Amino acid sequence: xxxxxxxxxxxxxxxxxxxxxxxxxxxxxxxxxxxxxxxxxxxxxxxxxxxxxxxxxxxxxxxxxxxxxxxxxxxxxxxxxxxxxxxxxxxxxxxxxxxxxxxxxxxxxxxxxxxxxxxxxxxxxxxxxxxxxxxxxxxxxxxxxxxxxxxxxxxxxxxxxxxxxxxxxxxxxxxxxxxxxxxxxxxxxxxxxxxxxxxxxxxxxxxxxxxxxxxxxxxxxxxxxxxxxxxxxxxxxxxxxxxxxxxxxxxxxxxxxxxxxxxxxxxxxxxxxxxxxxxxxxxxxxxxx
Amino acid sequence: xxxxxxxxxxxxxxxxxxxxxxxxxxxxxxxxxxxxxxxxxxxxxxxxxxxxxxxxxxxxxxxxxxxxxxxxxxxxxxxxxxxxxxxxxxxxxxxxxxxxxxxxxxxxxxxxxxxxxxxxxxxxxxxxxxxxxxxxxxxxxxxxxxxxxxxxxxxxxxxxxxxxxxxxxxxxxxxxxxxxxxxxxxxxxxxxxxxxxxxxxxxxxxxxxxxxxxxxxxxxxxxxxxxxxxxxxxxxxxxxxxxxxxxxxxxxxxxxxxxxxxxxxxxxxxxxxxxxxxxxxxxxxxxxxxxxxxx
Numbered sequence: 001x002x003x004x005x006x007x008x009x010x011x012x013x014x015x016x017x018x019x020x021x022x023x024x025x026x027x028x029x030x031x032x033x034x035x036x037x038x039x040x041x042x043x044x045x046x047x048x049x050x051x052x053x054x055x056x057x058x059x060x061x062x063x064x065x066x067x068x069x070x071x072x073x074x075x076x077x078x079x080x081x082x083x084x085x086x087x088x089x090x091x092x093x094x095x096x097x098x099x100x101x102x103x104x105x106x107x108x109x110x111x112x113x114x115x116x117x118x119x120x121x122x123x124x125x126x127x128x129x130x131x132x133x134x135x136x137x138x139x140x141x142x143x144x145x146x147x148x149x150x151x152x153x154x155x156x157x158x159x160x161x162x163x164x165x166x167x168x169x170x171x172x173x174x175x176x177x178x179x180x181x182x183x184x185x186x187x188x189x190x191x192x193x194x195x196x197x198x199x200x201x202x203x204x205x206x207x208x209x210x211x212x213x214x215x216x217x218x219x220x221x222x223x224x225x226x227x228x229x230x231x232x233x234x235x236x237x238x239x240x241x242x243x244x245x246x247x248x249x250x251x252x253x254x255x256x257x258x259x260x261x262x263x264x265x266x267x268x269x270x271x272x273x274x275x276x277x278x279x280x281x282x283x284x285x286x287x288x289x
Numbered sequence: 290x291x292x293x294x295x296x297x298x299x300x301x302x303x304x305x306x307x308x309x310x311x312x313x314x315x316x317x318x319x320x321x322x323x324x325x326x327x328x329x330x331x332x333x334x335x336x337x338x339x340x341x342x343x344x345x346x347x348x349x350x351x352x353x354x355x356x357x358x359x360x361x362x363x364x365x366x367x368x369x370x371x372x373x374x375x376x377x378x379x380x381x382x383x384x385x386x387x388x389x390x391x392x393x394x395x396x397x398x399x400x401x402x403x404x405x406x407x408x409x410x411x412x413x414x415x416x417x418x419x420x421x422x423x424x425x426x427x428x429x430x431x432x433x434x435x436x437x438x439x440x441x442x443x444x445x446x447x448x449x450x451x452x453x454x455x456x457x458x459x460x461x462x463x464x465x466x467x468x469x470x471x472x473x474x475x476x477x478x479x480x481x482x483x484x485x486x487x488x489x490x491x492x493x494x495x496x497x498x499x500x501x502x503x504x505x506x507x508x509x510x511x512x513x514x515x516x517x518x519x520x521x522x523x524x525x526x527x528x529x530x531x532x533x534x535x536x537x538x539x540x541x542x543x544x545x546x547x548x549x550x551x552x553x554x555x556x557x558x559x560x561x562x563x564x565x566x567x568x569x570x571x572x573x574x575x576x577x578x579x580x581x582x583x584x
Contacts, residue, residue, distance in 0.1 A: 077476070083475075083476070084324070106460055153470075154312075154470035154471070155312065157468065157469040157470030158308065158463050158464050158465060158471065159463070159464060160462065160463050161460055161461055161462070161489060161490050162460040162464060162489040163489040186504070188488050188489065189488040191479070191550065192483055195479075195483055196476055196480055198469060199469050199476060199479050200476055202470065203472045203476065204474050206317045206470075207317060207319045208317070210316075210317035211315050211317050212315050254415060
């Protein structure tokens, strides 16, 4: 089996700033967006920043790339990454990322994850702490916090009256009328390509997060002690999907990691306040390089 | 066992399920189809193969499978799979020689379009379409006259539409059939669905008046003559040889449903059978041979 990294011959290059490529990982294509110089950071996205949905490159990555070497990876079934039917569990997904890191020759890096990406990042960090220079979690799912369940995003992803996604926007953003929320998750039928980007993300998320335990792993909390490196927790003030108690739980288990609450934002803090997030991430990663 | 008790008249209907099943049983829809088809294959193998055998399935690994009694029908009872036009379901049916029935309550030209799609897929899989490979789900009420049929059926029909179609075949409320939160369809199938559907359109359960329902053709109420004529029109248009008919609606009194079924069986069905047989013999010259081969 060959591991061909195709950065030399880009298949797609629609962004003038960012390099984008499909990287062949043991026969499965993974969509990678890469830009900037400096320390490598691997970014794992959430529902609201599937690459391609908010423009070719989501705004947070653009801000981060001004100072850092950003490598954003689209999950299987998301963007131009191939869907992998054989992935069933978080364990499978982590093996997928081991292959991806190997293909990209990534040995040590800063790891940043939003939403579901935060969960995946934490699961990687507890298993391979030696790879992770710093861990940043934004509105991360992944934990079980008794009495504060993660809300059901799959239920509200089904439209009301065939047209309306108010409840979905409530979970993903500060409020259903959020401007960015209506751009990314409009009522009715959006552009076909964007509909498919959203659908692919839901296929991916349903694969790992639909069945109980719902968008989390009960064992993760105890395992967080395995990661002893620097960590930063960023959360939206009005996160209706993952309650703030989860930020506190992550912080507690990650050596009292600092929590940054971004005022006026909801769950998708990475697209609702990309500048504020970038400032904090650049500072934190700079201090830990 | 049922096939034995009915002297080989069992038709097995397997349904993949949608949101109600996914949410109630906590099973991700992404895996639903692969689970479903593995289940279908396991059942048909258990019907036909001498046991005990080992089923090396991804979803239902079983060391010993050995059922008794085997069905009376050989090789096995007919299998019917409902679908709402998704290409994958049609493909999987065609692969296995199962029959497909359209449960999405579209009628007239939309039924014809579905038949065209399925027959093409059947041909792509090296077989030939004939009318008994497909069926249509619809509702029928027969009474002595058109007026009487409407009067007797109304209460039950409206009860059914208003109270029993929540989340399914209805625009109003939150749909639970399929969609981003119930992503059982592949991206390819979903793309096809998006290209061929209009969001927020009225579905069966959204009908506001009897005329809309009647024009839709999914609920047919009338005299034996009217029902016969309308069903025959559908058979002629679409070339479908099976109907799965709902005779009871909502809170309809059982005696009315029984009366309607009796009228259907005595005054509609015999003519319909005869006329459709003549029609199919003309339009599908090799039908007898195909049925002989299939059964």
